[in-house]
Amino acid sequence: MRRLLLISNSTLYDGGYLGHCKEQIKQFLSDKVKTVLFVPYALHDRDWYAGKAKEAFTSFGYDVQSIHQQPDALGAVNQAQAIFIGGGNTFRLLKTLYDEKIVEAIRNRVLEDGIPYIGSSAGSNVATDSIKTTNDMPIVYPPSFDALKLVHFNINPHYMEPDANNTHMGETREQRIKQFHEYEDSPPVLGLREGCMLLVEDKKATLLGKTDAKLFVRGKDPVEYKVGSDMSFLLQSSL
8 A cells, every 4th residue: 555745845934854744744654663764865964864864753753774874775675664755956866766776666665565655845756757846956967857656746845826025037836837737748746835745545645734735737727725635636537
């Protein structure tokens, strides 16, 4: 059974690391998981990042092993009870997943073995069909934009509407997502505002958190969805 918790952001304003989603993470992992495999590839300083994740998850009641400190990345994935991939630069993250040859292994562990997967920001981006709707700069070049494909739609984390009082004339997130949808066969994009997350349990998907989400489908007007909305159609339908 596929189980995913895809979080827009790790830190909410005026809160600690993963503080805004602590209860959702604990409920998601429950007491069946003792140790979480952390993937810090999205940031340069992996030791610092691993320490930050360990501090948070220890306070939640779980041990953390960072994949970069294990002798064999593939072996660590194959032995993992649960996987958490944190935020940072999505291009660096996906390139390293390919470099370590663990893209298929993670996909198999989640989709076939049913281990829990938590992603935040870049970690949510790579859980989807591709990283083409990330907000990040391409500081490195992965061999493909195809991601883990744990779900067959895209996510835009940290989604925001333009400030009506701001004179900035650059493209909005909505405009950029619509440019993505100018190409045929482009999947739906779920814009997760900060504080929002998507829980996937097998064929059911539900919006959780403190803020709402906005769904973009090629050829259709975007639609707002409130926290608590059933988003299972994203998993079951061809939109």
